[in-house]
C-alpha cells in the first residue's frame with residue numbers, strides 16, 4: 001500500500017484512456033512512481049478523459065487493471081479518492097469552464113473567430129514567405145464592431161491563450177536549461193468552438209489545482225511546456241495556481257529500425273507482455289533501463305532498489321533503444337530469483353486451460369513440483385512452460401516434424417533399441433543412472449552422449465531441445481518412457 005506522504009513532492013500520472021496500455025505509458029508511470037516513493041511524496045493518478053470520441057470505459061478499466069498487475073499504488077486517484085477528487089477529467093468540466101472564463105475576463109485569453117480555411121490559407125502564405133507558420137494573432141485585439149460582424153456571420157469562436165511576447169527559459173530536470181522564443185510558441189487554443197476544453201487547458205489547470213510540484217513525462221510533450229509555463233503564470237496571477245512545477249522530459253523510446261516506438265507497434269502493447277508471461281518486476285526492471293540505470297555494472301535490481309536510488313537528474317536525455325532480447329534476458333533473471341514455490345504459483349495460469357494443451361485429468365501436481373525447479377532456470381517468459389512440460393501431461397509427445405527428422409538418423413533404431421534395454425535395467429530413482437544407461441548405449445554404437453541422447457529425447461518429449469533429459473525421464477517414469485521408445489521404434493520401422 002501507499003506509504004503516508006512525508007514530503008511536499010507531488011507528482012502525477014495522467015494517461016488518456018484510449019486503446020491498450022503501452023510500454024511508453026508504463027515507463028512514465030514507473031518514473032513518476034519511483035520519484036514519488038524516493039521522496040516520500042504523493043503520486044496522483046488522474047484520468048485525462050476529455051476526448052469523448054477516443055476515450056473508452058473499457059480502456060479505463062484496462063488501465064487500472066494493468067497498473068494493479070504491475071504493482072503500482074497511488075496516493076490519490078481512482079478507487080482511492082483524495083482531497084482533489086474527482087480524478088477523472090470528464091467529471092471536472094465545470095471547473096475548466098470557469099477557469100476559461102476567468103482567463104478571458106483577465107485578458108489572458110481571447111475569442112478567436114478564424115475559420116479553419118482562413119487559418120490554413122494564412123499559414124500557407126506565411127510558410128511560402130518564410131515567416132513562422134503558427135497562429136498569427138489575427139483575433140488578439142478585435143474591435144467590438146469586428147466581433148459583432150463575426151457573430152452576425154454565425155461564427156462560433158474558440159478560446160485562445162494570449163502568449164506573452166517574451167522568451168521562456170526553464171531548467172528541465174533531465175535536459176538542463178531550455179529556451180523557447182515567442183515566434184516558436186504562438187497563441188494556442190484552450191477551448192473548442194463547441195465548448196469542449198482541450199488538453200492545453202485541462203492538463204495544466206489540474207496540475208495547478210492538484211498542487212503538482214514535478215511534471216515528469218515523455219519528450220513528445222516538451223513542446224507544450226513553454227505554453228504551460230505561460231499559462232501557469234496567468235493562473236498564478238488569478239490565484240488559481242500556487243507555483244509553476246518543475247518539468248522533466250523522459251527520453252524517446254526507439255523501436256525497430258531506430259524509429260520511435262509507437263503505441264501502435266505490436267511490441268509496445270503491455271497485454272502482449274502479460275500474455276507471454278513476463279513478470280511485472282522483470283518488465284519494470286527492463287523499462288527502468290529506458291533512460292535510467294542503477295549502476296554501470298548492475299542490470300538486475302528490485303523496485304525497492306530502484307526507489308532507493310532513483311534520482312531524476314540521472315536520467316539520460318538521449319533516446320533509449322527498446323530491445324526485446326534484453327527485456328527477455330532480464331525477465332529470465334527475475335524468474336530465477338523467485339523462490340520455487342512462488343515460481344510454481346506464477347506458472348499456474350499456463351498449466352490450465354486455455355493456455356495448457358493437456359486435459360485437466362492429464363495434469364499431475366507431483367510431477368509438476370518435481371520438474372518445476374528444472375524449468376525455472378530455463379524460462380525467459382512463463383508462457384514457455386507449457387512446451388517445456390507438455391510431455392509430462394499429454395498422453396503422447398507432440399512430435400515436431402523438424403525435430404524428428406533432425407534426431408532420427410540412420411542407425412537411430414539400433415541406438416534406441418540398445419538404450420531401451422539399458423534403461424530397462426537402470427535405477428529409476430536416479431537420473432545419474434539413466435544417464436549412464438544412455439551413455440552406455442551410445443558407446444555401444446560409437447556415439448558420444450550428445451548424439452546418443454537426441455533420439456531418446458525426441459522419442460520421449462517430441463522435441464530436440466528441452467529440460468535436462470535424465471531428470472525429465474525420471475519424473476515421467478519408467479513405464480511411460482519405455483512405451484514411448486517402443487512407439488518411436490514402431491514409427492521408424494513403418
Ligand code: GLU
Nearest residue numbers: 014015016048203217221
Ligand atoms: N494525457 C496526456 C497523455 O496521455 C498526459 C500528458 C502529460 O503528462 O502532460 O499524453
Ligand code: ZN
Nearest residue numbers: 112113114139
Ligand atoms: Zn482568430
